[in-house]
Structure formats: C-alpha cells, structure tokens
Amino acid sequence: MNRTFPLCLALATSFMSAFASQTVIDFERAEIGKPVTNWVENGVIFKLAHPPEKSKAVGRVMFFPHLATNHKGILCAMAIEQIPVQATFPNGASSVTLVLWGSTGCPALLEAFDKHGTLVDKASVGSVPGRARPEDPVPFFELTVKASEIAYIRFSGPRSGEFLAADEVRFTPLPPAP
Numbered sequence: 001m002n003r004t005f006p007l008c009l010a011l012a013t014s015f016m017s018a019f020a021s022q023t024v025i026d027f028e029r030a031e032i033g034k035p036v037t038n039w040v041e042n043g044v045i046f047k048l049a050h051p052p053e054k055s056k057a058v059g060r061v062m063f064f065p066h067l068a069t070n071h072k073g074i075l076c077a078m079a080i081e082q083i084p085v086q087a088t089f090p091n092g093a094s095s096v097t098l099v100l101w102g103s104t105g106c107p108a109l110l111e112a113f114d115k116h117g118t119l120v121d122k123a124s125v126g127s128v129p130g131r132a133r134p135e136d137p138v139p140f141f142e143l144t145v146k147a148s149e150i151a152y153i154r155f156s157g158p159r160s161g162e163f164l165a166a167d168e169v170r171f172t173p174l175p176p177a178p
Contacts, residue, residue: 023170027063027073027074030063033063037058037060047061048078049083052078062077066138076158082160084155092173095171095172096112096145097171098168099141101140102163102165103158109124109157111155113150113154114147115151121145129141140167143155
C-alpha cells in the first residue's frame with residue numbers, strides 16, 4: 001500500500017478543517033451609544049444596507065448594551081427610519097449565525113446574498129422572544145443562514161420605535177481564492 005496517500009489525506013483534512021472553523025465577532029471593543037458610519041471587525045464590514053431615504057442624514061450604526069449582561073450589540077442608529085444592517089465578509093462565508101435580542105414582539109429577518117446580490121438563504125422569526133417575567137433579562141435568540149458562497153448578510157425587522165441588536169456574529173469563512 002502506498003504510504004503517501006494516507007499522509008496526503010491527513011494533510012488535506014487538516015487543511016480543510018482549518019477553514020471550517022467559525023470566526024466570532026462580539027463587538028466588545030465598540031463604544032456604546034456612539035453612532036458610526038461603519039464598523040470593521042475581523043475583516044467584516046458592518047454598515048447600513050442603503051442610505052436613508054427619509055432624511056439627508058448620513059446612515060449610521062451604533063452599539064447598545066444588553067442590560068442584563070452588558071454585552072454590546074450593533075443596530076441601526078437611524079431614529080426615524082429602520083434600515084437593515086449589512087455585514088460583508090471579505091472572502092465570503094458558508095454559514096452565518098447571529099445572536100440577537102430586541103424589542104418584545106418585534107419581527108426579525110436575516111437574509112444572505114451572494115456576490116451578485118442574489119438572495120441565497122433567509123431565516124426569520126415573526127416575534128422576538130419576550131421575557132417570561134418583568135424581572136427576567138431580555139432573552140437572546142439565534143438565526144442562521146447557510147449557502148455555498150455568502151458575500152454579505154442583512155438583518156432587519158424593527159418597526160418605528162423598536163430595535164433589533166446583533167450581540168454576536170459567528171461565521172464559517174470560505175478559503176481565500178487562489
């Protein structure tokens with residue numbers, strides 16, 4: 001039996017598993033309450049999906065604290081217009097999971113797009129989970145999208161007066177193009 005084949009197989013498996021591991025973005029370096037035009041972490045660019053249409057203001061995202069945990073979540077900072085938050089992955093991704101929290105009863109939508117802007121997957125909840133008792137913390141929940149080549153994702157859902165914050169983004173990056 002050729003001994004080179006098992007060695008090559010082991011090396012190839014090790015190489016592929018290195019790219020299959022998830023990258024986690026948790027926004028803990030961000031400053032709470034300071035609107036910014038974009039945020040870059042681990043090469044991923046977070047910004048609004050499009051400029052505001054109801055005002056001439058510059059579109060901004062900002063960070064909001066989860067009161068029970070002090071985790072920081074990213075959200076749309078536009079008071080009069082809810083615009084989806086977009087995250088663009090430098091080399092693409094095959095899976096993206098958002099850990100979210102938001103206003104009780106707020107809908108939540110996560111959409112994944114390929115490099116051509118085609119919708120390749122989506123996940124949603126009709127209503128963000130609420131607290132069982134007033135003294136309970138606002139619960140976290142997860143939405144996941146999967147596709148062979150995700151270039152960017154968008155999350156949205158809040159209506160006027162509501163919010164939806166992404167506490168954490170976990171994604172499986174694609175290997176760099178040769």
